[in-house]
Amino acid sequence: EAITVGDLANRMAERATDVIKSLMKMGVMATVNQAIDADTAELVVEEFGHRIKRVSDADVEDALLKPVEVDGDAVTRAPVVTVMGHVDHGKTSLLDALRATDIAAGEAGGITQHIGAYQVTMSSGDKITFLDTPGHAAFTAMRQRGAEVTDIVVLVVAADDGIQPQTVEAINHAKAAEVPIIVAINKIDKEGADPSKAKTQLLEHSLVPEDMGGDVICVEVSALKRIGLEALEETILLQAEMLELKAVPDAPARGAVVEAKLEVGRGSVATVLVQSGTLKVGDIFVAGQEWGRVRALLDDRGRQIQEAGPSVPVEVLGLQGTPSAGDEFIVLQDESRAREIADYRQRKNREQQFTIAARGTLEQMFEKVKAGEAEQLPVVIKTDVQGSLEAITAALDKLATDEVKVRILHGAVGGITESDVTLASSTGGIILGFNVRANPQARDHARRDGVDIRYYSIIYDLIDDMKSVLSGMLAPEE
Numbered sequence: 356e357a358i359t360v361g362d363l364a365n366r367m368a369e370r371a372t373d374v375i376k377s378l379m380k381m382g383v384m385a386t387v388n389q390a391i392d393a394d395t396a397e398l399v400v401e402e403f404g405h406r407i408k409r410v411s412d413a414d415v416e417d418a419l420l421k422p423v424e425v426d427g428d429a430v431t432r433a434p435v436v437t438v439m440g441h442v443d444h445g446k447t448s449l450l451d452a453l454r455a456t457d458i459a460a461g462e463a464g465g466i467t468q469h470i471g472a473y474q475v476t477m478s479s480g481d482k483i484t485f486l487d488t489p490g491h492a493a494f495t496a497m498r499q500r501g502a503e504v505t506d507i508v509v510l511v512v513a514a515d516d517g518i519q520p521q522t523v524e525a526i527n528h529a530k531a532a533e534v535p536i537i538v539a540i541n542k543i544d545k546e547g548a549d550p551s552k553a554k555t556q557l558l559e560h561s562l563v564p565e566d567m568g569g570d571v572i573c574v575e576v577s578a579l580k581r582i583g584l585e586a587l588e589e590t591i592l593l594q595a596e597m598l599e600l601k602a603v604p605d606a607p608a609r610g611a612v613v614e615a616k617l618e619v620g621r622g623s624v625a626t627v628l629v630q631s632g633t634l635k636v637g638d639i640f641v642a643g644q645e646w647g648r649v650r651a652l653l654d655d656r657g658r659q660i661q662e663a664g665p666s667v668p669v670e671v672l673g674l675q676g677t678p679s680a681g682d683e684f685i686v687l688q689d690e691s692r693a694r695e696i697a698d699y700r701q702r703k704n705r706e707q708q709f710t711i712a713a714r715g716t717l718e719q720m721f722e723k724v725k726a727g728e729a730e731q732l733p734v735v736i737k738t739d740v741q742g743s744l745e746a747i748t749a750a751l752d753k754l755a756t757d758e759v760k761v762r763i764l765h766g767a768v769g770g771i772t773e774s775d776v777t778l779a780s781s782t783g784g785i786i787l788g789f790n791v792r793a794n795p796q797a798r799d800h801a802r803r804d805g806v807d808i809r810y811y812s813i814i815y816d817l818i819d820d821m822k823s824v825l826s827g828m829l830a831p832e833e
């Protein structure tokens with residue numbers, strides 16, 4: 356536990372220079388951005404004649420993580436679906452086409468709003484919620500922040516193009532999240548469309564289609580000609596039924612931020628997906644490092660609503676700041692508590708940035724292996740050519756001991772991208788680059804999240820490093 360000098364000064368409403376002077380008197384030399392430990396901070400606070408009130412992790416966890424006693428009945432909730440796939444295979448088209456199947460879509464009133472998620476009501480009365488933020492980066496970025504929002508992934512594969520690099524990436528993201536996959540084979544209207552070829556290709560990624568004796572359901576669709584959309588929705592509902600998705604509606608809301616932005620005239624606006632309970636106008640909440648009181652709720656057609664239950668996406672007005680996609684959203688009883696938690700998290704986040712930057716995750720992995728806490732080392736491997744990818748994969752497989760093995764989250768040919776970083780980060784893994792570099796976005800992201808990217812040009816060096824980690828004999832890095 357630590358606090359920076361600047362933060363401490365702020366919280367006491369004293370000048371940082373005065374705090375620094377007071378520290379000097381105690382023999383502690385610190386600059387404004389440096390962190391001091393809690394005991395030293397306490398002495399400073401006393402020195403200034405302030406009252407001490409430490410908020411411990413336990414307090415915050417108590418308030419947040421202990422769910423309010425809920426005695427209501429759990430009811431079935433709508434599945435939440437993310438659409439993923441290779442660029443140009445038709446994710447956006449499919450999301451638009453599915454949206455148009457909403458029985459309320461034709462009704463007058465309410466213009467389609469893109470708030471990052473929408474809900475479709477089928478003629479049967481069943482509902483499906485779609486996250487309208489295509490791309491696995493969004494999916495994994497959310498998961499990385501602890502938001503397990505998606506129940507089902509719909510993998511779009513264009514029938515005329517088959518499985519492509521980002522399809523593989525999507526498959527690996529979904530697998531890492533342990534979310535069931537439904538395959539939508541799109542563009543079947545096109546000349547040269549070959550759905551069976553796409554299916555055969557799936558086999559190479561251990562997705563076995565139903566008609567080949569497996570459990571992966573493939574639905575042939577055309578987003579353009581609107582073919583097979585109902586079949587796809589039926590399949591989603593069937594899968595949802597097997598998952599037995601339930602939530603208690605009669606409770607304070609908890610959910611996740613899907614999207615958030617600062618808008619002129621409206622302030623901070625967040626799209627929240629309610630995961631349990633019911634969110635109401637007037638509710639006080641914390642969303643990540645921000646808090647607020649719900650001033651208004653708008654649905655995906657821009658209509659004002661009074662409340663939103665489980666699996667309902669809703670735009671929330673009344674935030675004090677802009678949270679991040681994937682932040683947890685929790686309704687609390689009183690405002691001072693909400694403020695305190697938001698405050699606390701902001702401070703903690705600043706401190707964490709220090710510690711993360713100071714420590715590579717390969718070292719962290721090593722520590723874990725040494726302590727017998729890790730059973731696998733998650734890695735993402737990017738190489739210049741297929742041959743080296745295969746050689747590295749095979750060599751890493753052989754390193755497995757009884758206690759620990761390398762788990763390849765994703766292996767592909769090409770430079771290191773942001774998507775690789777989110778995947779590694781969400782599982783506490785590292786990235787191994789063989790004769791490839793990371794693009795600037797990926798580098799920034801990796802630095803921010805403390806994800807280790809290791810570059811190699813000799814396979815032996817790469818294997819040797821991983822061997823050291825596995826055997827618990829990592830040589831210290833110079």
Ligand code: GDP
Binds near residue numbers: 440
């Ligand atoms: P995304 O990059 O995955 O979001 O793909 P888009 O939805 O933007 O689609 C890429 C292109 O494929 C666009 O030109 C679409 O019109 C076209 N497209 C999408 N679905 C279909 C389809 O079912 N049939 C045909 N023929 N074209 C499609």
